Amino acid sequence: MESRKPKIRILRHLARTGGTLITKCLGSMDKVVMLSEVHPANLAMSNLMTQAVDWFGLVDKKQVSRWRRLGGVSGGPTMLQFISMCETRASGRGDWLVLRDWSHLDYYGLPYAKAGMGTGLRDSLGEAYEFVEACTVRHPVDQYCSLSKVAVIGEIDWDLFLDGNLAFAKYASACGYVRYEDLTRDPDGELEKLCAMLEIGFDPGYAQRWGDYEHVTGDTARGGSEGTRKSEIRPLTQKGVDESLMERFGSDERYHETCSLLGYDDELS
Numbered sequence: 001m002e003s004r005k006p007k008i009r010i011l012r013h014l015a016r017t018g019g020t021l022i023t024k025c026l027g028s029m030d031k032v033v034m035l036s037e038v039h040p041a042n043l044a045m046s047n048l049m050t051q052a053v054d055w056f057g058l059v060d061k062k063q064v065s066r067w068r069r070l071g072g073v074s075g076g077p078t079m080l081q082f083i084s085m086c087e088t089r090a091s092g093r094g095d096w097l098v099l100r101d102w103s104h105l106d107y108y109g110l111p112y113a114k115a116g117m118g119t120g121l122r123d124s125l126g127e128a129y130e131f132v133e134a135c136t137v138r139h140p141v142d143q144y145c146s147l148s149k150v151a152v153i154g155e156i157d158w159d160l161f162l163d164g165n166l167a168f169a170k171y172a173s174a175c176g177y178v179r180y181e182d183l184t185r186d187p188d189g190e191l192e193k194l195c196a197m198l199e200i201g202f203d204p205g206y207a208q209r210w211g212d213y214e215h216v217t218g219d220t221a222r223g224g225s226e227g228t229r230k231s232e233i234r235p236l237t238q239k240g241v242d243e244s245l246m247e248r249f250g251s252d253e254r255y256h257e258t259c260s261l262l263g264y265d266d267e268l269s
Contacts, residue, residue, distance in 0.1 A: 006087060008129040009096060009198045010121065014168055015104040015153075016146035017138035018180035020218040021210075021233070023100050025191055028213040029203035033058070033095045035086065036217040039102035040079045040124040041113040047217075048082065055215045058086040058097075079124040087129075096200040107164030110153050115160065117167045134197035135172035138180040139264050140165050141241055141249055162254040169261040179262065185235045241268060 011026070011034075013019040027034040033056050035048060052058040063085070067077050077085075083099070090097035101121045109115035122131060143165070148156055176197045183190035188204060195202040211231040246268065249255045259266035 005128065005130040006091070007132050007199070008083065008087060008125065009098045009200065010101050010131060010133045011098055011136070011194075011198065012101045012103045012133060012168075012171070012175075013136040014107060014138075014143065014165070016143050016150065017136060018183065019100070019136060020216060022136055022180070022183065022191075022194070023216045023218070024213045025187070025206050025210045025233075026098065026194070026198075026200075027215060028206045028209040029195075030201070030205065031095050032098060032200055032203075033090050034098045034100055034216070036100045036215075037102040038083075038099045039105045039120055041105045041120055042102070051215070051217075052082070052086055056086075056090075058089045079121070080126060080128060083125060084128070096198075098198060098200065103168065107168045108153075108160060110156070110160075115164055117164065119171075132197075132199050133175045134194055135168075135175060135177040136180055136183070136194070137169070137172055137177050137262050139268075140255060140258050141246070141268055142236075142238075144249075145239070145241065145245075158248075162252060162258075166254045166258045166261075169258040173261040177262070179264075181236050184233055187233045238268060 011019075011023070013022070023034055023036055026032055027036075035051055035056075038048060049059070049064060053061060053064060059082075087097050099121065101119075105113045105115070106118055106120050107115055125131075140162075144156070144161060147153060147161075178190050178194045178197075183194075187207070191206070192202045250266070256266050258264075
């Protein structure tokens with residue numbers, strides 16, 4: 001039986017897995033509206049209200065003023081109330097609303113929240129919607145090396161990283177995923193797959209627009225990763241990894257299970 005609930009599209013990925021670049025590509029496609037880094041555990045960093053009002057015109061300033069006068073969660077609406085208004089406005093003008101989930105808060109948390117290994121955004125929306133989801137992933141060793149360079153994260157707890165990585169891999173393998181490495185080698189093909197998972201139309205015109213697309217939070221807003229500073233998408237190359245680090249990964253079964261779930265080689269050369 002076909003669901004009568006409205007659909008909410010959610011894109012999930014962990015930190016330092018190419019999410020900002022992928023968001024720029026999807027967000028620059030025609031009729032796609034992407035709210036970036038959405039999660040009830042931390043609404044201040046991504047400033048959702050500014051995104052909705054100033055970037056996409058999903059909420060008007062008078063409504064924001066009314067919310068603030070009434071109080072409520074953080075002086076505004078609940079997550080469900082906020083997303084409901086955004087979804088109604090977007091679908092009413094023929095757009096697809098996509099929520100870029102801030103999955104980092106669920107699986108790592110550092111330094112903003114305590115990881116619950118769950119789905120905070122979905123839980124906050126209850127049973128009001130039919131969820132259409134897709135994940136993007138990156139090889140865990142490359143992700144770990146990249147994450148370890150982010151000053152705001154600080155020292156990465158080994159067990160937290162591998163537990164979170166494995167939990168996310170299990171979720172991604174169940175719901176469907178695209179690998180960041182594959183996307184850098186075949187952007188059109190992998191983005192078309194991602195659009196199909198999210199049930200949105202693929203717009204090849206993104207290739208001319210994504211480099212200038214600025215309505216995104218994350219790496220770009222906080223100094224930029226190497227990938228998001230480029231104006232073209234280039235295949236990722238495997239960088240040298242310290243032998244002792246590879247031995248540590250190789251001796252941990254959680255790493256091997258994660259690689260198996262996501263189709264990665266667990267013995268990097």
